[in-house]
Amino acid sequence: MNRMRTESYEFIRTAVMLATLASLALICGYFVVSAFAVSTKAGVRSAAGILLPVVIGGFLAVFNRRLFEKASSVPFSVAFFLAVAFGVATMLLIRNLDALRVAPVAELVVASGLSIFLYAPGAMPGLTQESPRNEIWMAYYFGMVSGMLGYVVFMGFPFGVTS
Secondary structure (H helix, E strand, O other): OHHHHHHHHHHHHHHHHHHHHHHHHHHHHHHHHHHHHHOHHHHHHHHHHHHHHHHHHHHHHHHOHHHHHHHOOOOHHHHHHHHHHHHHHHHHHHHOHHHHOOOOHHHHHHHHHHHHHHHOHHHOOOOOOOOHHHHHHHHHHHHHHHHHHHHHHHHOOOOOOOO
16 A cells, blocks of 8 residues: 555656646747747847756756755745745746847746756755655645646636637
8 A cells, every 4th residue: 555655646746847847848938939939039039048047057956056955945835835936927927928028037037947946856966755855846846836727727828828
């Protein structure tokens, strides 16, 4: 019984992690495609706005792991609600994308979130699945997905689809 419960937990854990990463990556792709529809210059700028946080996040994951360790020391409920707020903010950025075309602000914010989720758990060596510090990252993942889904439930889909 315990083995089946552990396998179910790992399936849910993996599904939420992949769904969070895939959602953020798809949103980044949407930004780039939308920007290229405006102009090549806007598309390149949007792509650069996405790549910059990914590159900086990789640098920090390799050379400044303490930053990610600090994020893992946040209380579980605080981590969850911070991520919920970030999920809602991400959806608001999508809805207001046209108003933010002065600079690729939305791209920078969403790609920063993607970088954090992509690099953070791997940035802390020696963590096992049972480690409490590893569990805190699941609060961030679940919070992000909850914020994005909650936004869709209460505010509608932020892309060009009408309710």
